[in-house]
């Protein structure tokens with residue numbers, strides 16, 4: 001068997017793994033790349049996915065970074081099955097249509113611009129029609145059901161606790177008379193998150209694909225996060241201001257509704273308007289209400305007591321654009337939850353434009369912010385951000401609440417991994433920014449003594465030959481574009497030196513403080529890293545001497 005990593009490696013988006021067993025080829029996930037033009041270019045070249053030759057795609061969950069290229073493949077001749085859970089199918093129905101709508105709007109916008117420049121029209125990546133057509137190929141299965149596929153392959157979907165319907169995929173195949181097992185973690189949820197169940201523990205595998213979104217971070221606890229949110233709302237109430245929450249339409253929005261409901265049920269906040277300003281989030285919430293069998297015990301209990309945690313009298317759903325605009329005329333304090341979660345599209349951009357510059361407003365970031373997005377720039381402390389061609393000052397209070405994350409943190413990931421019993425397990429660390437995946441893979445090697453690999457984009461390699469796999473076995477197709485480093489301009493040098501200075505001083509301060517508190521001996525590994533930085537500086541210095 002062979003594998004080719006088509007996406008979701010050394011980046012968080014575009015998840016797609018191509019597997020080959022003799023003449024049989026199939027995909028696990030088929031996600032869209034997001035975050036910057038260079039990465040998004042990849043969405044246009046789906047040749048390597050070989051859409052016509054795929055008998056099936058196994059889909060872990062509905063998020064666009066896992067499902068978003070399915071309509072594109074259908075447009076290019078895919079006629080196989082898309083196998084996923086029922087809730088994933090329900091969510092894909094609205095999410096793929098929404099994604100196609102975004103593609104159409106963007107193409108229209110760029111066509112208008114092109115016409116003025118006398119250039120050709122732009123066609124969308126795929127149309128709403130392609131998205132609707134792709135739904136015909138979906139074949140929902142139940143959690144825990146054993147599904148037999150071509151080539152003697154068997155698969156089973158287990159709850160990943162990430163979003164409604166999300167799954168870990170177990171796959172069995174026979175190789176030279178021996179049964180082998182592959183496990184794809186998909187995106188793993190944070191244990192204890194509301195609504196969904198905790199991730200299922202898997203104990204056996206020969207090869208594991210492990211996500212690493214938050215492989216270098218630790219989330220605050222749920223209780224602490226709730227307290228933080230409560231404090232933010234109280235501050236906003238005191239200043240008669242608004243709280244703006246950019247949220248992914250699926251799961252994050254419902255999670256926030258659930259938490260606000262908890263605060264209201266406990267009389268901790270008064271009845272203030274809560275706007276859900278995202279048509280997609282509204283449809284997604286309806287799907288949640290239809291798939292209550294996926295809920296955890298706590299939520300099921302609430303339901304059985306006649307309380308629907310997703311229905312609050314304070315919630316104002318805004319479908320139309322007019323209703324969305326009217327929100328900004330409501331001067332009362334309140335909460336606005338809107339998509340997209342990374343603030344690079346959707347109605348949230350309007351709300352940010354209205355509130356980022358106000359000193360009393362509160363912006364609460366609760367989800368993952370990919371590199372290159374507006375949300376990431378806000379989190380990274382940008383003084384201004386560009387919205388609708390206008391430079392907007394960032395004066396509002398910015399809060400990041402990691403405890404709402406739909407992804408397990410480093411502890412959660414390692415705990416989940418610790419349940420596997422095979423000492424020869426081979427681990428591909430995927431779905432993370434490069435440095436995060438590398439950090440987690442090092443931990444997997446150090447703590448579990450497993451063979452952990454961070455694959456490269458378009459890397460091809462044989463499976464089940466972990467021990468002593470010759471380097472030559474890893475190949476790259478010829479059409480793989482070699483990624484070049486961005487050119488460094490001399491104009492950037494003064495700013496870079498200033499940042500270097502600042503970071504160095506900050507680091508010294510922190511290390512000195514840690515030493516004073518007697519914490520430094522715990523972190524001996526920092527010493528190695530500092531030595532490495534020093535070595536790099538010396539290298540650079542001697543290179544400069546030579547030139």
Ligand SMILES: [Zn+2]
Nearest residue numbers: 061063162187
């Ligand atoms: Zn996801």
Ligand SMILES: [Zn+2]
Nearest residue numbers: 063065066187
């Ligand atoms: Zn993902």
